[in-house]
Amino acid sequence: MTTITQTTCCYCGVGCGMLVESDGERIVGVRGDPAHPANYGRLCSKGMTLPLTAQSLAGRVLTPEIRVSRDAGRTPATWDAALDTVASRFAEVIRRHGPDAVAFYVSGQLLTEDYYVFNKLAKGLVRTNNIDTNSRLCMSSAVSAYKMAFGADGPPTCYEDLEAARTVIFAGSNMAYAHPVLFRRLEAARAADPSIRWIVIDPRRTDTAAMADLHLPIVPGTDVALFHGMLHHLIWEGRIDRRYIDAHTEGFDALKQTLRAYPPQLVADICGIEESALRQAADWFGESPAALSLYCMGLNQSSHGTQKNLALIHLHLATGQIGRAGAGPFSLTGQPNAMGGREVGGLATMLAAHREIGNAAHRAQVEQLWGVQGLSDTPGLPAVEMFDAVRDARVKAIWIVCTNPVHSMPDSARVREALANAEFVVVQEAFHQTDTVPYADVLLPAASWGEKAGTVTNSERRISRVRAALAPPGDARADWWIAGEVARRLAPKLGVPPEPFAFTSIEAIFDEHRSLTLGRDLDIGGIDYALLDASGPQQWPFPAGAAHGAARRYEDGVFATAHGRAKFHAFDYQPVAEPISARHPLRLITGRLRDQWHGMSRTGRVGQLFEHAPEPAVTMHPADAARRGLRAGDLVRLSSRRAERVLTLTVNDEVASGTVFVPMHWSGQFLGGGGVNDTTTNAVDPYSRQPELKHAAVRVDPLTLPWRVAAVRRGDALALHAAVQPLLAGRRFAAVRLEGDDRIVVTAADVEADAHWLERLHTALALPRDASLLEYRDARRATTKRVAWRGALIDGVLVAGSEADVAGSMSLLARVSAALPWTRARHAVFVADSGPAAPRDRTVCQCKAVAASSIDAAIAAGADVAQLKATLGCGTVCGSCVPELQRMCNAMAMAAQTSAATPAVTGAA
Structure with missing residues (x-):
C-alpha cells in the first residue's frame, strides 16, 4: 500500500514542500506539495530525483564503525560501544587539555532540532564555543551584514516580493541554477508584466545573465566598487530618499564622504564595464517603485563579503527600498537549514536565539534556560581557524556531522593534513563515499532525507515540518538522538548532571528552542508542532498571541539596533585577497551546476543528473585558449600557488578573457585528487570569517598525457563506483561518472602506461576473465581493448592506449550504453565497430x-x-x-x- 508523507526538500534554502510516496519499504516517488507557500507544487531537477538517491542502500553507512588504532581499518561495532568510545575519548581530551581542545563541525543540512542538541552539547555541557558549521562557508557574510546594518540577522523580505518587485538585481547569484523554483516565480512575474527589469551582476554570462535586461560582467571581486559607484550616481542625480535616511538611519554623511572617491567613470574602469551600463543600473534601481536585490555566494564567499553585502544594503537604505512590498535586500540561503542553525546559535560566534557570546546578560539568560552554569565567554573557532587549530594540535578531537570539509573547505590539502594528524576524529554521516569519511576513527550512521523528522527554516524565515516516510535503514539513527546519547554518557564524566541534556522527542527539543526565542527579534512563541501540523509552514517573528508571522520586517522603519535606526558603514573598496600575476595570470571563479549539489554525495548517486554536465571541466574564453594553443576537449593543468588539478577544457565566451570557471561539485569521489577547492585560498573576511572560495589566481597550461584509458560497464552503478573510486587518485587524470542506474563510465590519462593499474581497474569493473571476455592486444603500440559479453549484448568495454586508440574506439564504448545486440562474429567487433562515435547528445x-x-x-x-x-x-x-x-x-x-x-x-x- 502506498502512503503519502508531507515533508520538505533537503537541498537548497528555498524550502520546497514535498509529497513523498512510499510503499513501506522504500520511497517510490515524490511530487511538489501544491499547498506549500514556498513552491506551490514546483520542484527542480534535483528535488524531483530525490527518490532515486534513497532507493538503493549501496554506499549507505548502516552500522557504527570503530578504528582501534591509526594503522588499522575500522570494524563494525554496536551503538553502545561507539557512543561510549566517543564520550570517553572526548572526556579524556577535555581532562587533559581543557574544553577548547575539542570541536564540533556541523552542517546547514541538519534539522533545527539536531542543530539545537549539538549546540547545547558543545556550549552547555562541554563549555566550549568551538562549534561551527559549513554555513560559515556560505551565509556568514550575509549574517554579519544584516547584523551590522539592521541590528539583527534575517532577511527583511519574503517570497511574495518576487512578484511585487518592478526592478530585480541579481548579484553574484546564478539563480536559474541555484534556486530554480524561485526563479520560475520571477519569470512568471516578468511574463505577466514585461516592464519589469532584471539587472544581473556576474563575471560570467550565466543562464540568469542571458535573460537579463542589463548584464554587468564585472571583474571578479569588484562588487563594492560597483555599488559605491551606483550610490554615488544616485546621490548626484538626487535619487536618494533623504526623508527616509534622516528618519530611520545613521552614518550616511560619513559614507557620503567616502563615496566622493567613486565617480562612475573611475568605478567603470575598476569593474571592467561601460560607464553607461553602471549609470543605467543605478537609474533603474533609483527610479523603481520597488527594487529587490537577490544575492548569494558571489557576494558572500569573499575576503570582503560583509562589505559587499553592506554596500548593496546601502543602496536600499539610501533610496528607502526596504520594508515594503517588492523591495529590500534578500540574501538567498544556500542550504536547507542554514537559517535554522543561526536561530539556535549553532555557530562559533553566537549564542542561541541571536544572542551574543560576549554579552554577560545573554549568557546568563541561556544558563538559566538550560539549567547550566559557566558558559564560555570566548568566541569559538570559525571553520577555517578550526581546522587550522586541528592541524597544529590546539584542537585534539573533532566531531564532523553531515558535511564533507575535505572537499568543501578552501586550500583543502590543509584540512586533509589536519584530520590525518588529529588525535581523534568522529564522522557522523549517511554515506560512505565522501572525502572525509576515510579520516574517521569512529563512523556513526545517520538517518538521511525521508528517514528523519523535525523542522527547517527557509530563506524567507519560514519554518516547515520535515517528516519521515520510512524508518532509517540498518542501525542508522537521527542526528539529535546520537548527540543526546553521547551527552548522556559524557555528562557524568565531566561531573555534570545529565538531565538538561536528556531529550525524549523532537517536539520537546523544538519547545525548548522556542522558549529561548521569547522576547527576541526571532520570537516564535506562537509556533508549535500543533500549529505547523494544522496550518502549515509559518514565518517568524511569530510571538504568542499573534494571528500569523510577519512576512516582512522593518515595515515601520524601526530596526533592531539600540536606537532603532539602521546603520550605514563607511569603507573603501579592497581588491581580492590574491591578485593575479605573471606567474598566475588568470582569475579562477567557482560556482554551481544546474543538476548537482555540493560534493555530490547525494546527487552523485543518480546517473541522469550527470547528463547535462557529464565531466569535470574548466571553462576558458576562446581568445585565451587560442593564445595557449588549446582546443576544447584537451586535458589541461590548472594550478594555483597551493595545488593543481587536471581537467578537461571547455571553450566558450560565457567567461571573460582572463577568467576561468570550474564547478565546485566534483569531489575526490568523481575526480582523481579531489575538487577545485584545493587550489583556492583560505583568506577570510575579517567580520564574518567566511573564506574567499570564489576567487584565486591560477594558470592553465597544456598537458601531454599520451596514455589514455576509457571504460564503460553495465551493472549496479553505485557498487561499481565504490569499487572504482579508490583507483582515481592513482592517475595523473582520472574521472568517473554514472550513466543511468546501470552503467558507469571511467576515463583516465597519464604520462606512461601502467599495466598493473589497468588490471586493478579491470577487477574493479567486475569484467570477466573467462570465455565471455574478448581481448585485442598490440604490445608494440601498448594498446589493449577488452570487450565483455552477456549473450549478444556488449556488457563492458575497456580500452587503453594512445589518444587516437581511445578516440577510434568511441563507437565501441557507446555500444555498452546503447544496449544494441551484436549480430556478427564476435571477433569482428574490434574492426567493424571501431571509429569515433556520434557526438554526445547532451x-x-x-x-x-x-x-x-x-x-x-x-x-x-x-x-x-x-x-x-x-x-x-x-x-x-x-x-x-x-x-x-x-x-x-x-x-x-x-x-x-x-x-x-x-x-x-x-x-x-
Missing part, C-alpha cells in the same frame, strides 16, 4: 529527457520557447531548463541574423 531537459539535437531541430523549424514546451514538453515540469531553452533560441536567431547580413561572394564574370 540532455537539456531532465524531466522529459529532451536532448539538445531535438531542441535545435525544432528551433531551426521556427519554434520559440512556448512552442518547444508545447511540442517537445521541455520546460513544462520543473522549468530548470527554460533559461537554456531561451538561450538556445536567442543563439540560433543571432546566427541567422549574422548569416543574412553577410554578403554573398560570387565569381567574376
Whole structure:
C-alpha cells in the first residue's frame, strides 16, 4: 500500500514542500506539495530525483564503525560501544587539555532540532564555543551584514516580493541554477508584466545573465566598487530618499564622504564595464517603485563579503527600498537549514536565539534556560581557524556531522593534513563515499532525507515540518538522538548532571528552542508542532498571541539596533585577497551546476543528473585558449600557488578573457585528487570569517598525457563506483561518472602506461576473465581493448592506449550504453565497430529527457520557447531548463541574423 508523507526538500534554502510516496519499504516517488507557500507544487531537477538517491542502500553507512588504532581499518561495532568510545575519548581530551581542545563541525543540512542538541552539547555541557558549521562557508557574510546594518540577522523580505518587485538585481547569484523554483516565480512575474527589469551582476554570462535586461560582467571581486559607484550616481542625480535616511538611519554623511572617491567613470574602469551600463543600473534601481536585490555566494564567499553585502544594503537604505512590498535586500540561503542553525546559535560566534557570546546578560539568560552554569565567554573557532587549530594540535578531537570539509573547505590539502594528524576524529554521516569519511576513527550512521523528522527554516524565515516516510535503514539513527546519547554518557564524566541534556522527542527539543526565542527579534512563541501540523509552514517573528508571522520586517522603519535606526558603514573598496600575476595570470571563479549539489554525495548517486554536465571541466574564453594553443576537449593543468588539478577544457565566451570557471561539485569521489577547492585560498573576511572560495589566481597550461584509458560497464552503478573510486587518485587524470542506474563510465590519462593499474581497474569493473571476455592486444603500440559479453549484448568495454586508440574506439564504448545486440562474429567487433562515435547528445531537459539535437531541430523549424514546451514538453515540469531553452533560441536567431547580413561572394564574370 502506498502512503503519502508531507515533508520538505533537503537541498537548497528555498524550502520546497514535498509529497513523498512510499510503499513501506522504500520511497517510490515524490511530487511538489501544491499547498506549500514556498513552491506551490514546483520542484527542480534535483528535488524531483530525490527518490532515486534513497532507493538503493549501496554506499549507505548502516552500522557504527570503530578504528582501534591509526594503522588499522575500522570494524563494525554496536551503538553502545561507539557512543561510549566517543564520550570517553572526548572526556579524556577535555581532562587533559581543557574544553577548547575539542570541536564540533556541523552542517546547514541538519534539522533545527539536531542543530539545537549539538549546540547545547558543545556550549552547555562541554563549555566550549568551538562549534561551527559549513554555513560559515556560505551565509556568514550575509549574517554579519544584516547584523551590522539592521541590528539583527534575517532577511527583511519574503517570497511574495518576487512578484511585487518592478526592478530585480541579481548579484553574484546564478539563480536559474541555484534556486530554480524561485526563479520560475520571477519569470512568471516578468511574463505577466514585461516592464519589469532584471539587472544581473556576474563575471560570467550565466543562464540568469542571458535573460537579463542589463548584464554587468564585472571583474571578479569588484562588487563594492560597483555599488559605491551606483550610490554615488544616485546621490548626484538626487535619487536618494533623504526623508527616509534622516528618519530611520545613521552614518550616511560619513559614507557620503567616502563615496566622493567613486565617480562612475573611475568605478567603470575598476569593474571592467561601460560607464553607461553602471549609470543605467543605478537609474533603474533609483527610479523603481520597488527594487529587490537577490544575492548569494558571489557576494558572500569573499575576503570582503560583509562589505559587499553592506554596500548593496546601502543602496536600499539610501533610496528607502526596504520594508515594503517588492523591495529590500534578500540574501538567498544556500542550504536547507542554514537559517535554522543561526536561530539556535549553532555557530562559533553566537549564542542561541541571536544572542551574543560576549554579552554577560545573554549568557546568563541561556544558563538559566538550560539549567547550566559557566558558559564560555570566548568566541569559538570559525571553520577555517578550526581546522587550522586541528592541524597544529590546539584542537585534539573533532566531531564532523553531515558535511564533507575535505572537499568543501578552501586550500583543502590543509584540512586533509589536519584530520590525518588529529588525535581523534568522529564522522557522523549517511554515506560512505565522501572525502572525509576515510579520516574517521569512529563512523556513526545517520538517518538521511525521508528517514528523519523535525523542522527547517527557509530563506524567507519560514519554518516547515520535515517528516519521515520510512524508518532509517540498518542501525542508522537521527542526528539529535546520537548527540543526546553521547551527552548522556559524557555528562557524568565531566561531573555534570545529565538531565538538561536528556531529550525524549523532537517536539520537546523544538519547545525548548522556542522558549529561548521569547522576547527576541526571532520570537516564535506562537509556533508549535500543533500549529505547523494544522496550518502549515509559518514565518517568524511569530510571538504568542499573534494571528500569523510577519512576512516582512522593518515595515515601520524601526530596526533592531539600540536606537532603532539602521546603520550605514563607511569603507573603501579592497581588491581580492590574491591578485593575479605573471606567474598566475588568470582569475579562477567557482560556482554551481544546474543538476548537482555540493560534493555530490547525494546527487552523485543518480546517473541522469550527470547528463547535462557529464565531466569535470574548466571553462576558458576562446581568445585565451587560442593564445595557449588549446582546443576544447584537451586535458589541461590548472594550478594555483597551493595545488593543481587536471581537467578537461571547455571553450566558450560565457567567461571573460582572463577568467576561468570550474564547478565546485566534483569531489575526490568523481575526480582523481579531489575538487577545485584545493587550489583556492583560505583568506577570510575579517567580520564574518567566511573564506574567499570564489576567487584565486591560477594558470592553465597544456598537458601531454599520451596514455589514455576509457571504460564503460553495465551493472549496479553505485557498487561499481565504490569499487572504482579508490583507483582515481592513482592517475595523473582520472574521472568517473554514472550513466543511468546501470552503467558507469571511467576515463583516465597519464604520462606512461601502467599495466598493473589497468588490471586493478579491470577487477574493479567486475569484467570477466573467462570465455565471455574478448581481448585485442598490440604490445608494440601498448594498446589493449577488452570487450565483455552477456549473450549478444556488449556488457563492458575497456580500452587503453594512445589518444587516437581511445578516440577510434568511441563507437565501441557507446555500444555498452546503447544496449544494441551484436549480430556478427564476435571477433569482428574490434574492426567493424571501431571509429569515433556520434557526438554526445547532451540532455537539456531532465524531466522529459529532451536532448539538445531535438531542441535545435525544432528551433531551426521556427519554434520559440512556448512552442518547444508545447511540442517537445521541455520546460513544462520543473522549468530548470527554460533559461537554456531561451538561450538556445536567442543563439540560433543571432546566427541567422549574422548569416543574412553577410554578403554573398560570387565569381567574376
